[in-house]
Amino acid sequence: MSPKAIQFKANSVIYFQGDMNEKTYILNSGKVILKTVDIESGQEIQDVIQTGEFFGVKSALGKYPREETAIVVLPSNVIEFSVPEFEQIASKNTRIIMKMLKVFSNQLRRIHKQVQNLLSAEEQGKDPEEGLYQIGEYYLGAAKYPQALYAFRRYLTYYPSGRFSDQATPKMAQAEANCQKKGHQGGGIAPAAVTSFDTSTSEGKHLSDVAKKYYNGVSLFSQQKFAEAFKEFKKIIEQSNDEEYKAKSIFEEGRCLFSLGSYDECIKHFTGMIQKYPKHSELLEALFYIGNCYEKKNAKEKAVSFYNKIITMAPKDASVYRKAKKAVSSL
Known part of the structure; x- marks a missing residue:
């Protein structure tokens, strides 16, 4: 070669x-x-x-x-x-090595400068935790919701029990709701990014009851309390008239079943979801979970058929496309 x-x-x-x-x-x-x-x-x-x-x-x-x-x-x-x-x-070719060293040294200088900025901020009484939270607040106040959502997610990933976690969680929900309203991408919650959802805060009161229940369920899932999260999503499906949160909860319920190792139930659940919501925003992810369930059950041919279906349907720049391609190659 x-x-x-x-x-x-x-x-x-x-x-x-x-x-x-x-x-x-x-x-x-x-x-x-x-x-x-x-x-x-x-x-x-x-x-x-x-x-x-x-x-x-x-x-x-x-x-x-x-x-x-x-x-x-x-x-x-x-x-x-x-x-x-x-x-x-x-x-x-020493010229290539010298060029690479120049590029890497520039990158190291940039990293060094960032570290120095962080250290000087701490010396001035500012800390990275507060700074990251304030970035989220700034973007939220400026109605730049995708940036606010990203910042609050990062905050809760790095500081799940931080000083501002109670405020950051509902503000993240607020940013996500506005992202969806305005048609921005990236509205899904990163599972590891959520801690407890405090509905007693002033920000939490701006959310509907069903939204609070939904984010409580997401919070429980992020803490790997899958059975409790399943119950929370089930309540929304059975009791709420809000079709948006019902559809989102049905998807989350399926994720709980997968995480609990109930693969047959998970396949049945997501199959029903796809039949009821053929244009669900998480359709391709649901197909991936079905394929993954079959893979866990060692039904490799069925698993591959679902992964291939995703490959034919998903845009090539979508993460689910890459996950499906990787899954097929591993089988």
Whole structure:
């Protein structure tokens, strides 16, 4: 095998953040940008790859997930290397090594500057926990709901029992509700990002009763109290007339069944959900859970059929598409 040249069309993706891929690349012509998200602010960061510059090197050599998404802006010609091919070329070309060292040193300087900023903020009486919470508040007040949602999720991930967790949870719910109302993407709750939902706070009182119950259920699920969460979602389904939260609760109920290891019930549950809500926002995720249930039951052919169905239906930049592709390759 030898390095190969690949032609990419504009708006195509070379790899996604989170992908596992031991390939490195060099931009021969065209324009490629690397997109990532600032952990604290939720703001998108873009780095432009220069012609002749390598990218994807650290994650390939370190064998860890991609830290960014590589997007082709203009038609581009990219040279793809395997790790052994890259090591062989780099070992014989000191210019490449020097260029890489320059890139890595710039990245290290940027990280050092961020650390210094954090340390100086602490010296001035500010701490990262409060700063992250305040970022969420700022974006919420400015009606920038996707950024607010991201910031509050991050806060609750890093500080699940933090000083502002009671306030952050309902504000996260408020940001999510506004995201959905305005048609923004990313409204789903990250399971590990939620702690207890305090409905006695002033922010919590702005939510409907069914919303409070729903977020209580999400909170219980995040604490791995799957049976209790199942009961909470079941109450919403049986007692509420709010179709939006009923549909969301039906999906969450299925996740609880899967987490409890009730795979036959989970398959039956999600099959019923798809029949009742054929345009459910979590349709593809439901199909993935069904496939995963069959995989757990060692019914590999059925599992693959569901994964393949997702692959034909999902956009290639969707995370469920990548999960399905990975699941098929592992079987």
